[in-house]
Amino acid sequence: MLNTKLEFAKKVVRQAGGFIRQHLSDDLEISEKTHFDDLVTNLDREVQEQILTQILSTFPKDHVLAEENDVRHDIKDGNVWVLDPIDGTTNFIVQRDNFAVMLAYYESGIGKIGVILDVMSDNLYWGDGTSAYKNEAQIHLTVKPLRQSLIGVNTYMYRTNAGGLLDLSHESLGVRAIGSAGIEYVNILEGKIWGYFSNLSPWDYAAGAVLIAPFGYITQQIDGRPLAFEGRQMMMSVPSNQLDKIKAYIK
Ligand code: IPD
Ligand code: CA
Ligand code: CA
Numbered sequence: 001m002l003n004t005k006l007e008f009a010k011k012v013v014r015q016a017g018g019f020i021r022q023h024l025s026d027d028l029e030i031s032e033k034t035h036f037d038d039l040v041t042n043l044d045r046e047v048q049e050q051i052l053t054q055i056l057s058t059f060p061k062d063h064v065l066a067e068e069n070d071v072r073h074d075i076k077d078g079n080v081w082v083l084d085p086i087d088g089t090t091n092f093i094v095q096r097d098n099f100a101v102m103l104a105y106y107e108s109g110i111g112k113i114g115v116i117l118d119v120m121s122d123n124l125y126w127g128d129g130t131s132a133y134k135n136e137a138q139i140h141l142t143v144k145p146l147r148q149s150l151i152g153v154n155t156y157m158y159r160t161n162a163g164g165l166l167d168l169s170h171e172s173l174g175v176r177a178i179g180s181a182g183i184e185y186v187n188i189l190e191g192k193i194w195g196y197f198s199n200l201s202p203w204d205y206a207a208g209a210v211l212i213a214p215f216g217y218i219t220q221q222i223d224g225r226p227l228a229f230e231g232r233q234m235m236m237s238v239p240s241n242q243l244d245k246i247k248a249y250i251k
Contacts, residue, residue: 002112002128005059009103009115010126012054016047016085016101017117017124024096039089044068047085047101055081065229067203075202075229076109082206082229088180096120100182104206109229114210116182125189127211132189139189141215143239146172146246149194152184153177157197163222163234165197168249181205188212188237195238197222202229208237216240222250 020043029042048068055064059081063073066083073080081103086092088099097120105113115126125134132139146168153175157165169175176193178184184196185208195217198204205227209219218240220226221233238246 005105006113006128008058009113010124012051013101013103013115013117014124016051017119017122020119030093039093044086044089048083051083065202075106080106082203084203087182091179098178098180098183100180102182102207104210111210114207116185116207118186125186125211129210129213131214132211141191146194149173151175152187152193152196154198157199164249164251168246185211195236197236199232199234201232205235212237
C-alpha cells in the first residue's frame, strides 16, 4: 500500500508542476492573507484543490492537512497527507522561479512519504524515510562539518539572533536564504547547505523532514523539543551527529 501511495504522490505532484508551468504567463489573481507580504494566488488554491480531490477520491479514508482554506487534520490521527500546493509563493509571483510543490504522508504522526518538486527545473525529490531519490537516481549524501559548510536561514531569525542563529553562523562559511522551505530541503539533499533554520508551519517541513532523514538529519524545534505539526514554530533540520557541537550556540 505504501508503494501505491508513493507512486500516487509522485504522480500528482508532477502533474501539479506541469499545470503550474502551463499557466506561468497567465495574469495571476493575487490576494493578501494576513498582511501585504503574505500572498496567495489563484494557482495556489487551484493546485491544492486538484491534489486534495485526487487524494480523497483515491484514498477516501485518509485525511489532509493543507495550507490553504483551513484544511487542518491532526497529524497524529490516522493516515494524513500534508500538502503545500506552492511553497515560495512570493518567489513564484516575483521571480517565477525558486518555488516547489510539496506533499508528505504520515501515519499516526510518523512520516512515511516525502515528495518535493522543484517546479522550474522539474526535478522530483522523493523518499520513504529510509532512502531518497532525485528523479530515478538514488541520492548519496556525505555531510561535511559545519566549518566547511553553508547554512540556510530565515532572515528575521538570523538578523535578530533568534535561537542563537547569528552566533552559530560564525561557525559556518556563511548563510543563504532562498525564500522557499522546499528549495532549502532540495539544497540539503544536493549537499549545497548543511542545515536549515526557520520559523515554519507543518506543510513547510513535513515532506523535507522525511526526505533528509535517511542521511542522519533530525527536524525539531530549535530548543530541542519535537515539532508539534500545528502553528508556526522556530525549527531546525540538522545532522543529528553534530547536534552536540551546535548546542553551545543554539538555544
Ligand atoms: C513560505 C516559504 C518561506 C518561509 C515561509 C513560508 P509559502 O511558504 O517556505 O521560505 O520562510 O515561512 O511560509 O507561504 O510560500 O508556502
Ligand atoms: Ca504555500
Ligand atoms: Ca510553504
